[in-house]
Amino acid sequence: MTNQDSSTTPRRSLIIANWKLNGGIDLMCNSIASLVGKEFDTDIAVCPPYIYIRDMLSLLHHSEVKIGSQNVSKFESGAYTGETSAEMLKKVGCSLCLIGHSERRQMFRENNISCNIKVKNALTHGLIPVLCIGENLEEKDAGITKDIIFRQLDEGLNAIDTTTGELCVAYEPIWAIGTGKSAVPDEAQSVHKFIRECITEKFGNDFAQRTRILYGGSVSRENACELLDKADIDGLLVGGASLDPAHFLQICTQCELK
Numbered sequence: 289m290t291n292q293d294s295s296t297t298p299r300r301s302l303i304i305a306n307w308k309l310n311g312g313i314d315l316m317c318n319s320i321a322s323l324v325g326k327e328f329d330t331d332i333a334v335c336p337p338y339i340y341i342r343d344m345l346s347l348l349h350h351s352e353v354k355i356g357s358q359n360v361s362k363f364e365s366g367a368y369t370g371e372t373s374a375e376m377l378k379k380v381g382c383s384l385c386l387i388g389h390s391e392r393r394q395m396f397r398e399n400n401i402s403c404n405i406k407v408k409n410a411l412t413h414g415l416i417p418v419l420c421i422g423e424n425l426e427e428k429d430a431g432i433t434k435d436i437i438f439r440q441l442d443e444g445l446n447a448i449d450t451t452t453g454e455l456c457v458a459y460e461p462i463w464a465i466g467t468g469k470s471a472v473p474d475e476a477q478s479v480h481k482f483i484r485e486c487i488t489e490k491f492g493n494d495f496a497q498r499t500r501i502l503y504g505g506s507v508s509r510e511n512a513c514e515l516l517d518k519a520d521i522d523g524l525l526v527g528g529a530s531l532d533p534a535h536f537l538q539i540c541t542q543c544e545l546k
């Protein structure tokens with residue numbers, strides 16, 4: 289499945305499972321097993337907790353499913369207890385990393401500046417950074433969603449190298465995460481369009497058309513296709529629904545059928 293601007297190469301959809309701090313090794317093995325051996329029209333990636341990354345990679349064999357991390361250090365190396373660098377993640381076999389998920393911004397004091405360093409580190413080491421952005425309910429109600437998004441992009445993507453590598457942005461309205469209240473597709477599309485306009489203004493049309501913009505926030509098999517139908521929604525970042533292997537597979541398969 290692809291989205292496209294008539295003047296550029298189509299964007300292949302990307303569906304990412306973010307398992308957060310959930311599940312145990314058994315659930316994770318079952319989830320990966322349900323994806324291995326299948327062919328998808330979309331790119332599929334799974335982000336397990338760090339400690340399970342190697343296990344998941346070893347189960348993938350020659351599958352096209354990619355593994356990503358849920359975070360990455362802003363440091364390259366040194367005395368930073370508990371951190372994991374972009375270089376380490378790349379060397380172990382990760383393809384992408386989530387950066388600035390709202391849970392990390394809210395609970396671990398991440399901000400646009402630290403996210404910017406992480407995005408640059410990821411690009412330097414050949415990981416695809418998935419920069420997560422989005423407004424909270426108060427900001428939505430105050431009508432300042434686009435101001436928040438603009439700032440997160442402007443600071444989070446400041447001076448990145450767009451000549452090599454790939455960037456993804458995940459729009460995750462905080463009020464939609466884990467609440468069962470997804471943004472309605474038209475509402476999400478309008479923000480995604482704005483995100484692409486911001487990236488166009490900052491880096492030019494070519495790069496903006498190559499950048500995949502994912503939606504996250506209460507995605508399920510019920511709303512996945514309708515969201516992916518929108519012109520600027522190039523993929524999904526799935527939390528809760530990805531913990532049920534059959535449910536996640538249905539999301540991936542439905543998209544394949546469209």
Ligand SMILES: O=C[C@H](O)COP(=O)(O)O
Nearest residue numbers: 306465466505506527528
């Ligand atoms: O990274 C995933 C998002 O936080 C969405 O989570 P959710 O699908 O449980 O709402």
